[in-house]
Amino acid sequence: MLRQYELVERVKGYDPDADEALLNRAYVYTVQKHGTQKRASGDPYFSHPVEVAGLITDLKLDQDTVITALLHDTVEDTLATIDDVEANFGPDVARLVDGVTKLSKIEQLTDDERAAENLRKFLLAMSEDIRVLLVKLADRLHNMRTLHFIRSPEKRKRIARETMDIYAPLAERVGMYEYMREMQLLAFEQLEPEAYATITGRLEQIRSSGEGQVDAIALKIKQALAEAGIRVELSGREKHPYSIWRKMAERHVSFEQISDIMAFRIITENVEDCYRVLGVLHQVWQFVPGRFKDYISTPKTNGYRSLHTTLIYENSMRVEVQIRTREMHRRNEFGLAAHWAYKQDDRPDGQVGWLRDLIEIVDASHDPEELLEHTRLAIYSDRIFAFTPKGALFQLPKGSTPVDFAFAVHTDLGAQTVGAKINGRHMPLRTELHNGDVVEIIKGKNTEPQLSWLSFVVTGKARASIRRAVRAKEREEVASIGRKMFDDIAGRVPAKIGRKAIKAAVERLELDDEDDLMLAIGSAKLSDREVMEALVPGCTADLPELPAQERAISIKGLTPGMGFVLADCCHPVPGDRIVGLKKPGVGVEVHAINCLELANGIDNDWVDLSWGERSQGAVGRLRVVLYHRTGTLAEMATIFAQNRANVINLELTQRDDPFHTYDVDLEVSDLAHLTRIVSALRASEAVAQAERI
Template identity: 85%
Template structure:
């Protein structure tokens, strides 16, 4: 652990004007506040924030960031408050500490939700100040270094998975590759211990038997460049175990089939020397087509700049070579942090445009699982480069389509896309883009995102925006159904109701406004009786206990069952009174009742078949329909009107697909019997709003 004077000396080395007294006070403050707290390793707890602060000095960050690192756990784990921090160390430090501090313990949440909620808060906090991210990444890196001290294997795996899925990709996106590689290696060791042990064992074996081959290749590269008059530094290493394992998984090959496990780095004096060195290496050794990338002329989003190439060395050995200047190397290893040195006042906002996309995804994501999916999509994947017709450059994940491109340019452009030209030719919206494509998006005034786009878009931003738009449209459609159903409910009331009664009814049901009431009715979140009582209190006092026929008459009995034997209506065929039915009985289970033509009956060959029939008083069951509407205004309301006219209650409505000019729905209806369901299907088929209607 760093001693107090050692930490201060580190900061003073690169920032002679740093406030030594303030740094000392922060060190003492964290030691005092954490007191006798211990880590899982048995070390004093304050050793953790001190080590995190040390990592920040490696990045040569300003004194406010160093102090934040020292204090980042005090508010969460001690009696200290944000007000205390602000009083002692100023508003800026207090804001940074508040950004890094987890705002609440979320232990009751499921695993994915807990990770997603932390990520949500984290992204919102770091959008205010990127230094929050830098401290958090260092915090996670040090925690990963000591992860093996945690006794619970499940907890170790959970933290490792969160690191692999969230923090390592974030480190990559801000260009701190040193952190990314170490996080991946440590997480890999806990997530795939057998694979980690096998690969590290093989690397150790190669190291002991290759006779210093890495050093020999590095020397040969340096000599060939020196002979061409280039002054360079060359270093070589085996690739990291996780990198090798990932390549094995992607290519579906064994360790023996991986030929490029060695990587070399060439550091030159100038950008011009980078290209000269590349030419020398390509003349000296055969290069592998398709493996050359120029990130100097076209840097990555995180500012990474370098030339990448792969060569075939002696004995058909493949080696990767990265060529860069010393300044590029510093930026590449430490990314945004290299631009945030104490002496630079300008924030590198141009390099964190992707962060704004992440914040937009946070706002658009419906739940925790979606948020994790979208952010993983946003931070992972190799990149391609595509241009607008005016020459603006956009970086996208490999496999991106014109829809992804449109959303990358602007959310509104993506929402209005109806077609695309790629290099001047009209192409389908699902066409994968290639490096260098010029993409022109064709807009439509009344266009809107389509659910089918989710089958081919690859960016988190596009996926989140499409889902948000589809959910909004579905809500509008369900609200429209609810408005129609409310008219039918209101017709049963003893008095006419106006807008005031609807507003007051929504309030009694603890809903925000009339639209929420319509939506709740359309989505069948409310019983008709509850709505009637909310609209006109006391109106159902003299009603039968069940207002609707379904509640009055819903009582199903089955002939052919032994008295007391339970039964369940098949979810696959949704039999209703009037269908010819049979029962399947499995040992130790109840009886499943199926329609005689149910396709699932074929799976019941090893069970007892029972000849069943409906009881005399049976009425009320769930019938499932598949309905295809013409995708135009009013068709959904017309369908809802048909249900209302036929006294059929909508139990569930789901849009299965939207394929212009059609919209496909699956609908569960509460119906009396087969005759009732048949009348509804006939009425649907007679409507000009409906293309097809059939029973599922």
């Protein structure tokens, strides 16, 4: 563990103006606050924040970030508060500590919900100051280095999986490849211990036996470059064990079939020498087509720059070579951290534009699974490059389509997309884009994202935006039905209903606004009686109480006292021929005689049933296909209201322009009542098809 004076000397070594007294105070503060707390390793707990601060000094970050690293666990794990931190170290440090602070574990939530909520708050915090991410990555790296001390295998695997799924990809996205590789290696050891042991053992054998020929190949490359008059630094190594394992899994091959397990890095003095080196290598050795990438002229989103090529060495051995300048190498290994440390007056907002996409995803995600899915899509995928007609470059995941491209350019452009040209030719929106494609998006007026796009878009931003738009449209359609139903309800109360009465009703029902009221009515969350009572309190006192379904409907043929339920599969209504199935714990389940589910009840006791005299309030289900035009939903709602049918549930089940399909549960008096409604629907210009299901 770093001692106090060693940490201060490190910071003063690259920042002579750093406040030595403040750094000393932060070191003492974390030691005092964590006191006698111990880590799983048995070490004092404060050794962890001190080591994290040491990692931050390796990145040569400013003193506020170093102090944040020292204090990042004090609010979570001690009696210290954010106010204490602000009083002692200032508002900037307090804000950073608040962003990095580990969130309390919410035990009652599922793993996905907890992970999603942690990720949501973390993304929002780091979008305000990227140093939050840098400290968090250093925190996670040190935790992974000490992960083996945790006794519970399940906990080790959970932390390793979270690291592999979220933190290693985030490190890659900000260009911190050293962090990414070490996190992946440590997580790989926990998640796939047998594969890890096999691959590392095989690599050790290669090193000890000299099979790898790393030194021999390096010497040959140096000689070829020296003869061309190019001075370079060269290093060689076996590839990362996790990288080898992933390649084995993707190609379905054994270790012995992996031909490119060696990689070499060439450091040059300037960009011109990078291309000279490339030319020499391609003259001396054959290169593998399709494996050359120029990230110098076209850097990755995270700012990574280098030339990549794969050479065919003796005996068909494949060797990967990376060529870059010294400055590129420094930034490639430590990415955004290196940029921050050396150019604090020119902070790299352009390199983290993808953060804006993540924040849009956070805002649009409807549930934890969506958030995790979309975020992983946004931070963890191979990339392709595509251009606008004016030459603007956009990086997208492999498999992206013109719709993904449109949303990458701007959310509004994605929403207005009706067509696309790829390299000047009209192409379907589901067409997969390739490197170098020029994509022109064709916009339309009064258009909106289509639900069917979800079957082919791949970016998290596109999926989140489409789902948000579809949900908004569904809310609008349900609220439209609710407003029509409200007019019918309001006509039944003994008073004229104005804005004041509606506002009062909203307050009585504890809703947010009038739109929420209409949505609740349209989605059958409020009964007619509840709405009437909210509009004019006391107006329903003289109305007969609507009995529950069990009391409103009587069935003949049941043993006295025997309970029954109407089956959800066929929704029988008075007038249907019915039969009962005796089921343990349920009583008798009542089905229409033509219900297909009856075949599954062949082993149950059957009961011959008929409807009693008191039989009203049964629920029938209809499937209605509407033309997707303005006013069609309102016309369907009018038909229900005119026929005195109460909507119990309404669900949009399919969008297939120009048609929208709805399943509607209606409270009706009998089969004749339901049949009249179906006939009225079929006669309507708004309805393409209506049937009972």
